[in-house]
Amino acid sequence: MLSNLSKLAVVIIGSAMVASNGNIAISTVGKPIALSSWKAPHSAWKKKNPIPMSAAAIQAGYAIFSQNCEACHGSNGKGDGPTGAFLNPHPANLTKASFLAQTDGAIFWKITHGHSPMPSFRDSLSRKQRWEVINYIRHAFGKGK
Numbered sequence: 001m002l003s004n005l006s007k008l009a010v011v012i013i014g015s016a017m018v019a020s021n022g023n024i025a026i027s028t029v030g031k032p033i034a035l036s037s038w039k040a041p042h043s044a045w046k047k048k049n050p051i052p053m054s055a056a057a058i059q060a061g062y063a064i065f066s067q068n069c070e071a072c073h074g075s076n077g078k079g080d081g082p083t084g085a086f087l088n089p090h091p092a093n094l095t096k097a098s099f100l101a102q103t104d105g106a107i108f109w110k111i112t113h114g115h116s117p118m119p120s121f122r123d124s125l126s127r128k129q130r131w132e133v134i135n136y137i138r139h140a141f142g143k144g145k
C-alpha cells in the first residue's frame with residue numbers, strides 16, 4: 001500500500017527484541033519530541049494555498065489522505081490510525097484547534113519535509129497533491145475553515 005510505511009515497518013522490526021518470556025518489545029529510536037517543538041519556518045507560514053477549496057480538490061484530497069496518511073493519523077484525523085499506535089511520538093491529532101490554527105503554508109511545509117517518524121512526502125506526492133490533501137484536512141477536520 002504505502003512505500004513509506006513499508007520502510008517504517010522495517011525500521012520497527014529492526015529494533016524489535018524478543019524478551020526471555022517470548023514477548024516482543026518494540027522500541028523506536030530517538031527521544032520523544034513534543035509536538036510543539038516542530039515548527040515550520042516563517043517563510044513557509046506565508047505561502048498561500050493555490051488550489052481553491054472545490055468539491056474536486058476535496059475529493060482528490062480524500063483519496064490522497066486515505067492512501068498516504070490514514071494508517072497513522074486515522075480516518076477521523078485524531079492520530080489514532082493502526083500504524084500510529086506503535087510510533088513515538090504518536091501521530092498528530094489533525095482535528096485540534098492548535099493544529100488547525102497553522103496556515104496552509106505551514107502545514108504544506110510539514111507534509112513536504114516530514115519529521116521522523118512521519119515520512120517526507122516531497123517525492124511521493126506532487127505539490128498539487130500536497131495542497132489538495134490540506135483542503136481535505138480543512139474540510140473534514142476543520143469544518144471547512
Ligand code: HEC
Nearest residue numbers: 033035038068069072089090091092099107110115117118
Ligand atoms: C508513518 C506514520 C505517518 C504517516 C504515514 C503520516 N504521518 Fe503525519 N505525522 C506523524 C507523526 C508521528 C507526527 C508527529 C511528528 C512530530 O511531532 O515530531 C505527524 C505530524 C503531522 C503533521 C504536523 C502536525 C502539527 O501539529 O503541526 C501534519 C500536518 C501531518 N502529520 C500530516 C500528514 C499528512 C497529510 C500525511 C499524509 C500525506 C501524513 N501526515 C502521513 C506520522 C505520520
